[in-house]
Amino acid sequence: MVADLKPKTEISFAGILASSAFAASVAELCTIPLDTAKVRLQLQKKALGDGVVLPKYRGMLGTVSTIAREEGFSALWKGIVPGLHRQCIFGGLRIGLYDPVKSLYVGKDFVGDAPLSKKILAALTTGALGIIVANPTDLVKVRLQAEGKLPSGAPRRYSGAMNAYSTIVRQEGVGALWTGVGPNIARNAIINAAELASYDQVKQSILKIPGFSDNVFTHLLAGLGAGFFAVCIGSPVDVVKSRMMGDTTYKSTLDCFIKTLKNDGPLAFYKGFVPNFGRLGSWNVIMFLTLEQAKKFFSRQA
Template sequence: MPDLSRRTGISFAGTFFCSAFAACFAEVCTIPLDTAKVRLQLQKRTVVGEGTGPPKYKGVFGTISTIAREEGLPALWKGIIPGLHRQFIYGGLRIGLYEPVKAYLSSDYFGNVSLFQKILAALITGAIAISVANPTDLVKVRLQSEGKLPAGVARRYSSALSAYYTIVQQEGLSALWTGLGANIARNATINAAELASYDQVKQTIMQILGFSDNIFTHLLAGLGAGFFAVCIGSPLDVVKSRMMGDTSYKGALDCFIKTLANEGPYAFYKGFLLNFGRLGSWNVIMFLVLEQVKSFFFLEA
């Protein structure tokens, strides 16, 4: 995680808006992969006669091509509006709060900060950020999960704003926080994997390998952050997506148990390559943009 907020005097508001901008930019670039990932995660085994029918979505390119062929290319950007809502709030808060929380946890802030302190700071900021942004995540998943409908069947939601209103009207205000427990677990964990690993990988390759603080270093650190985030967070991501896309589950544990019983442990890594393609590229883009935007603020200061 870049430490420019400490070195340049950028305020929390400045860091928040830099982070929100970088997160939104990365979202626009990578949301087709996220839409395909959600479809794969929500896909359940279908029974045809006495056997199991072939899945509709297969693999990275198969899922993307199926969505584009059946629903049109713009369908890959379903959920982009709530996605931008989510990234502005969640992305701004989780990164904007990281340095202040890390400083609070560390008595040696101007020296070396331990890996444990980095992980704890990222866990806390991820949990706070997604608690605020959960409604945007819910609407994003609901819009992304809706595939091609039979002729004459109307869509549940005509737009992101319609989705917010309809959910509150039909399910109550608290429904906007459906899956919050799984979402906190997922996002706090992934945030810790992303921010702490980016921070640690960047520090390590600069100190041990002698790399300079440049775009190539940011690229390697971003890829490392994405890989660790997917390995650790994929099972939680599947549970979160299923809870938000299917209201039949009683809670995160019920979703986990039913998924494990019905589909086996492999189900928790459905869409793994898509998820890594999404989070790996997302982290690379986001951190590269964030470093450049913060550098711009530093140069202008």
């Protein structure tokens, strides 16, 4: 991972990939209700015409409450199967490949800690590579999470994750699994860079404060910092990505961006900011804490 996360003992590359995938999956399982709320808020559009219609979803807790009340508590975990698929693939690749790619950029003869620019570049690269492979899982997760916005009694498009994969391929073609891959690459590359670089920097700054040490509390604060920076930087492309994946009427990334800006205004790109931060903040805390422990386990097995 980042420099401060390197284990004190040797760990194999397979162990790093396994640790990363496991940590990302645990974080996904714990925080997907907030992600479901975020997606619903992002897909919610302003009413057109003269009629005044109050938004169905309001705020993170309000959205979670509305979904649980109208669709059942289990609806908050819609998309968890492809979500776990995504984290095993994307989480494992973006984190597991980070150190090798960073070493490639600084050169084999480089001594010392890599400069921040190389860390950002490495994280951008692994984030982009990881989501190119994992985009189908992200698409299916968003489609399943968006099902609840259909009118009451309307037939559901998909009965589950595997049915969604096959239905999309059958009805829309294999290429449809990469719908929204453009904004998804932008979002995940940017967020990956924001998370890894900011976690590294925040943690390093905290450790310079007297009384702080490299412990769980420091990891918690650094994880929250990483989540905050990731949301601030990545929210606009996240909204575009969710709308493109949840609504097939958009022709392209640019078309989605322009229509969202025209119809809903610039603040629409920060719809779901609070649940998004609640999601990414808690996600980063859980992921980094789990990652530390998983890497210790795999290093003992080496």
